[in-house]
Amino acid sequence: MSSDFMPIKAYDHVEFYVGNAKQAAHFYDKVFGFKPVARCGLETGLRDRASYLMQQGQVRFLLTSALHPDHEIARHVALHGDGVKAIALEVNDIEQTMREAKTRGATVLQPVTTLEDAHGVIKIGALRYAGDTIFRFVERRHYRGAFMPGYQPIEAHGTPGVGLAAIDHIVTNVHLGEMNHWASWYEQIMGFSNLIHFTEKDISTEYSALMSKVMEGGGGKIKFPINEPAEGRKKSQIEEFLDYYQGPGVQHVAMNTRDICATVRELRNRDIDFLRVPDTYYEELPDRIGRIDEDYKELRDLGILVDRDDDGYLLQIFTAPVQDRPTLFFEVIERHGCRGFGQGNFKALFVSIEREQERRGNL
Numbered sequence: 001m002s003s004d005f006m007p008i009k010a011y012d013h014v015e016f017y018v019g020n021a022k023q024a025a026h027f028y029d030k031v032f033g034f035k036p037v038a039r040c041g042l043e044t045g046l047r048d049r050a051s052y053l054m055q056q057g058q059v060r061f062l063l064t065s066a067l068h069p070d071h072e073i074a075r076h077v078a079l080h081g082d083g084v085k086a087i088a089l090e091v092n093d094i095e096q097t098m099r100e101a102k103t104r105g106a107t108v109l110q111p112v113t114t115l116e117d118a119h120g121v122i123k124i125g126a127l128r129y130a131g132d133t134i135f136r137f138v139e140r141r142h143y144r145g146a147f148m149p150g151y152q153p154i155e156a157h158g159t160p161g162v163g164l165a166a167i168d169h170i171v172t173n174v175h176l177g178e179m180n181h182w183a184s185w186y187e188q189i190m191g192f193s194n195l196i197h198f199t200e201k202d203i204s205t206e207y208s209a210l211m212s213k214v215m216e217g218g219g220g221k222i223k224f225p226i227n228e229p230a231e232g233r234k235k236s237q238i239e240e241f242l243d244y245y246q247g248p249g250v251q252h253v254a255m256n257t258r259d260i261c262a263t264v265r266e267l268r269n270r271d272i273d274f275l276r277v278p279d280t281y282y283e284e285l286p287d288r289i290g291r292i293d294e295d296y297k298e299l300r301d302l303g304i305l306v307d308r309d310d311d312g313y314l315l316q317i318f319t320a321p322v323q324d325r326p327t328l329f330f331e332v333i334e335r336h337g338c339r340g341f342g343q344g345n346f347k348a349l350f351v352s353i354e355r356e357q358e359r360r361g362n363l
Helices: 021-030 072-080 094-103 179-190 237-245 260-269 285-289 296-302 343-360
Strands: 008-017 035-040 049-056 059-066 083-091 108-117 120-128 134-139 164-173 193-198 209-217 222-230 249-257 305-309 312-318 329-336
Touching: 008 072, 008 134, 008 164, 008 222, 021 035, 021 049, 021 059, 059 072, 059 083, 059 164, 072 083, 083 249, 094 108, 094 120, 094 134, 164 237, 164 329, 179 193, 179 209, 179 222, 222 237, 237 249, 237 343, 249 260, 260 296, 260 312, 260 329, 285 296, 285 305, 305 343
Parallel strands: 008 059, 083 134, 164 222, 249 329
Antiparallel strands: 008 083, 035 049, 049 059, 108 120, 120 134, 164 249, 193 209, 209 222, 305 312, 312 329
């Protein structure tokens, strides 16, 4: 199905609902190197919430927390823990986008709303997505402010970045039997197409398995894998997420870097914990992958994974969950032509995840 009716320009931002936005902003600044750009809250006349916009390269994270306990944001955090509330996409014509999405059957949570200040006009709207997550659309071609009306710029240098450049993809976990529903939703509502379909035979270990479909739009710039658990001897990583997140939601955000070794080295210096695959993974890696620009020994030392397809190769690594609940984590990825998602790494990665599940008593 054509996506001409929804010409998506780019990922605009990802909004996280968190327990303490100020502390979360400090974490993403000092550890991940996101620069504080803008904020809103009591000082800007907003009485019920506080938000901090953090940016690195083209990646924008909006961190939001409630100022009162009886608030939808506070209830969201109490139920899910810190996690993604909104995936925001920039579009050229939000009126057309929202009108077409509604015609195609989308549930509109926020009709087109116009916001204006001295820096111009911005328009936003929102659709219901899986669980309590929403899709937000943003038209900002007539706006020149730091983020959007109601936000004040932050005069802060921030901690030096780690080389994160852009969002590569965002992964959603759903219950068994829901993957095809949401894949069809992307096709029908968003005009996306199915790029890759992984079955339980592709992604499995002795104990657990999952199934996944990767939906693609925006001329190939926007990718959303959808995971659901498959039958296995023990609880899969997807089931563990669903248990602790209390339902479907964003499992991880993958971000591109131009030098993954430098990025991972700096993140390790800042005490980020990464999943570690068994050392045996690296013994056969040169024969499986072939010639690459990076040094295999350095990749082994840093714990970076490598995979190849017909178009090239990629390098990737996954953090441990960034909160006590085993839910949200991040991926760092560097692509050299490869359009895949590391299928050759699934088995080793699953073994690593299951080892962490066993430590938590959840396998």
